Amino acid sequence: xxxxxxxxxxxxxxxxxxxxxxxxxxxxxxxxxxxxxxxxxxxxxxxxxxxxxxxxxxxxxxxxxxxxxxxxxxxxxxxxxxxxxxxxxxxxxxxxxxxxxxxxxxxxxxxxxxxxxxxxxxxxxxxxxxxxxxxxxxxxxxxxxxxxxxxxxxxxxxxxxxxxxxxxxxxxxxxxxxxxxxxxxxxxxxxxxxxxxxxxxxxxxxxxxxxxxxxxxxxxxxxxxxxxxxxxxxxxxxxxxxxxxxxxxxxxxxxxxxxxxxxxxxxxxxxxxxxxxxxxxxxxxxxxxxxxxxxxxxxxxxxxxxxxxxxxxxxxxxxxxxxxxxxxxxxxxxxxxxxxx
Amino acid sequence: xxxxxxxxxxxxxxxxxxxxxxxxxxxxxxxxxxxxxxxxxxxxxxxxxxxxxxxxxxxxxxxxxxxxxxxxxxxxxxxxxxxxxxxxxxxxxxxxxxxxxxxxxxxxxxxxxxxxxxxxxxxxxxxxxxxxxxxxxxxxxxxxxxxxxxxxxxxxxxxxxxxxxxxxxxxxxxxxxxxxxxxxxxxxxxxxxxxxxxxxxxxxxxxxxxxxxxxxxxxxxxxxxxxxxxxxxxxxxxxxxxxxxxxxxxxxxxxxxxxxxxxxxxxxxxxxxxxxxxxxxxxxxxxxxxxxxxxxxxxxxxxxxxxxxxxxxxxxxxxxxxxxxxxxxxxxxxxxxxxxx
DNA sequence: CTGAAAGCGCTAACAT
DNA sequence: ATGTTAGCGCTTTCAG
Numbered sequence: 001x002x003x004x005x006x007x008x009x010x011x012x013x014x015x016x017x018x019x020x021x022x023x024x025x026x027x028x029x030x031x032x033x034x035x036x037x038x039x040x041x042x043x044x045x046x047x048x049x050x051x052x053x054x055x056x057x058x059x060x061x062x063x064x065x066x067x068x069x070x071x072x073x074x075x076x077x078x079x080x081x082x083x084x085x086x087x088x089x090x091x092x093x094x095x096x097x098x099x100x101x102x103x104x105x106x107x108x109x110x111x112x113x114x115x116x117x118x119x120x121x122x123x124x125x126x127x128x129x130x131x132x133x134x135x136x137x138x139x140x141x142x143x144x145x146x147x148x149x150x151x152x153x154x155x156x157x158x159x160x161x162x163x164x165x166x167x168x169x170x171x172x173x174x175x176x177x178x179x180x181x182x183x184x185x186x187x188x189x190x191x192x193x194x195x196x197x198x199x200x201x202x203x204x205x206x207x208x209x210x211x212x213x214x215x216x217x218x219x220x221x222x223x224x225x226x227x228x229x230x231x232x233x234x235x236x237x238x239x240x241x242x243x244x245x246x247x248x249x250x251x252x253x254x255x256x257x258x259x260x261x262x263x264x265x266x267x268x269x270x271x272x273x274x275x276x277x278x279x280x281x282x283x284x285x286x287x288x289x290x291x292x293x294x295x296x297x298x299x300x301x302x303x304x305x306x307x308x309x310x311x312x313x314x315x316x317x318x319x320x321x322x323x324x325x326x327x328x329x330x331x332x333x334x335x336x337x338x339x340x341x
Numbered sequence: 342x343x344x345x346x347x348x349x350x351x352x353x354x355x356x357x358x359x360x361x362x363x364x365x366x367x368x369x370x371x372x373x374x375x376x377x378x379x380x381x382x383x384x385x386x387x388x389x390x391x392x393x394x395x396x397x398x399x400x401x402x403x404x405x406x407x408x409x410x411x412x413x414x415x416x417x418x419x420x421x422x423x424x425x426x427x428x429x430x431x432x433x434x435x436x437x438x439x440x441x442x443x444x445x446x447x448x449x450x451x452x453x454x455x456x457x458x459x460x461x462x463x464x465x466x467x468x469x470x471x472x473x474x475x476x477x478x479x480x481x482x483x484x485x486x487x488x489x490x491x492x493x494x495x496x497x498x499x500x501x502x503x504x505x506x507x508x509x510x511x512x513x514x515x516x517x518x519x520x521x522x523x524x525x526x527x528x529x530x531x532x533x534x535x536x537x538x539x540x541x542x543x544x545x546x547x548x549x550x551x552x553x554x555x556x557x558x559x560x561x562x563x564x565x566x567x568x569x570x571x572x573x574x575x576x577x578x579x580x581x582x583x584x585x586x587x588x589x590x591x592x593x594x595x596x597x598x599x600x601x602x603x604x605x606x607x608x609x610x611x612x613x614x615x616x617x618x619x620x621x622x623x624x625x626x627x628x629x630x631x632x633x634x635x636x637x638x639x640x641x642x643x644x645x646x647x648x649x650x651x652x653x654x655x656x657x658x659x660x661x662x663x664x665x666x667x668x669x670x671x672x673x674x675x676x677x678x679x680x681x682x
Numbered sequence: 683c684t685g686a687a688a689g690c691g692c693t694a695a696c697a698t
Numbered sequence: 699a700t701g702t703t704a705g706c707g708c709t710t711t712c713a714g
Contacts, residue, residue: 023702038702062692083435118394
């Protein structure tokens with residue numbers, strides 16, 4: 001109760017209180033074993049008593065460690081993909097939960113101009129990065145130039161070494177195809193994202209095709225739409241013109257949900273007239289009616305693993321680390337045997 | 342290309358390049374008009390050329406401004422409310438978009454123990470806070486003690502002065518009641534969050550009751566459930582035992598969606614057997630079938646206004662600032678006239 | 683109008 | 699084993 005103008009209790013304060021040097025305090029905080037057990041105990045006691053809290057800014061300045069990581073979402077037009085597709089928020093919630101347990105906070109970025117990105121990256125002194133979406137070379141040049149550890153999601157470029165987290169998309173597509181085939185479908189459509197920019201969608205389609213080929217069939221229709229509710233919604237109008245199609249496998253749940261919705265409005269009964277499958281297993285899959293049969297990529301696990309991989313990268317562990325999650329099928333009510341003709 | 346060990350270009354570098362003092366550079370960065378137009382131009386040019394980027398940590402340390410704000414979500418049991426109820430992610434996306442335009446980044450916190458909260462708050466030197474959920478006095482003691490500007494969402498305590506953003510919940514409830522009444526419903530249930538802890542739900546119910554009273558009626562059933570999909574899902578089983586009830590107004594969309602879903606599974610047809618209304622107007626309202634009639638609280642606007650209010654608070658504008666959003670009704674397909682008996 | 687210098691809180695050589 | 703000290707990058711009196 002003496003000083004009036006002090007900002008908050010610093011290591012100097014506690015050093016003075018204990019009668020040691022600030023460095024000693026720093027040592028015990030950072031676990032350097034350069035201090036005797038006795039003084040260490042005294043220091044710890046003083047820290048607790050005086051309510052010492054480390055200042056991230058000071059640490060960041062002095063040690064170059066901000067304890068801040070960034071997560072960059074794709075910038076689909078001007079849409080907030082993060083609120084439009086629950087996939088991102090479900091991922092973020094779980095990623096953040098895991099990484100905050102290690103003392104990191106997460107800030108959100110959007111992949112806009114490389115200049116803005118770089119400014120953001122260096123001004124915050126980010127310790128790590130998780131990147132969604134398109135992999136622009138300029139962005140990576142920047143990340144590499146600043147030597148910031150990063151992890152990619154759903155990454156497939158074999159010519160680029162990087163840590164990443166993904167689901168086995170081919171297997172997922174295959175599982176979907178198998179399910180539909182087993183049900184007796186023969187005319188199966190694929191509805192998903194732009195195949196040239198989205199490797200993920202390619203792989204999912206590849207898996208579907210594999211299953212179809214094994215049955216001596218091929219994809220009845222291949223539709224590329226934006227990965228949004230509206231993308232799926234629009235797709236329904238073209239599906240309507242293909243009465244021979246009895247099942248659709250969508251590259252993402254959000255697209256499947258849009259399709260489901262509009263198909264019903266158009267008088268197409270699900271699953272009687274059309275079986276619909278998605279991919280992701282969003283919480284929303286059980287919100288819709290009929291509940292969506294989908295390929296589950298354990299999103300909470302994905303978020304968690306992304307955090308673990310990033311942490312490992314930050315700790316300088318062997319590079320690159322890549323994990324592939326095994327998808328499973330979640331059979332609900334949007335798929336059934338095709339109606340007898 | 343001389344120095345090999347430099348971290349990044351600082352104001353010293355550009356000062357040297359231009360031949361002025363570091364202070365001069367700082368002045369132009371901060372818009373102090375203490376520097377002649379000529380040198381200012383030269384400094385600006387050098388900054389652009391050398392790719393100067395300010396270091397937030399240094400600014401934070403020196404000026405006590407982190408350009409970081411925190412957003413605290415309620416901690417409902419161990420659930421990640423943020424991924425379970427899309428309301429939060431839709432809010433966050435819009436809040437973040439708005440506040441990042443002013444150079445702030447947002448970090449997510451969870452209202453756990455006061456100690457953890459305080460540590461988080463001060464170690465990051467947060468410039469501002471937006472708080473959801475319960476308003477524990479200890480938390481506010483801490484916030485006030487550190488003089489951190491903050492804005493509350495959906496706040497109703499008249500004894501506590503604070504900036505806040507909310508929707509006119511009473512009016513929303515009234516609108517809902519009116520709609521249902523106009524349709525011809527007489528036995529209307531309320532299904533929402535715990536009335537003792539959630540002022541918001543109280544207000545929404547209050548609005549409903551007002552409409553009912555005007556019609557000489559009272560609420561047929563009042564059900565308190567967790568504000569989750571499952572909360573609504575469970576509610577359906579009790580609704581089933583009340584065949585006299587022809588309409589339900591839910592305190593949140595997520596609850597309404599759960600109710601919708603389970604009611605259908607139980608063979609209750611929506612809207613024929615039961616009209617269902619929600620509150621919020623989540624994106625998910627159009628995902629479900631039938632599309633949910635709801636009271637719209639413009640969530641993007643809410644996020645934006647929260648950011649603006651917080652910014653104003655940070656700028657030390659007059660205190661407290663409170664904005665109330667006017668709800669509107671979004672009539673879709675989950676409500677209809679009651680079936681003729 | 684401009685510069686010198688003292689911090690902000692912490693870390694990491696380097697001494698002792 | 700512990701203390702001294704020089705930064706990290708920026709802001710801000712206080713002099714010139």
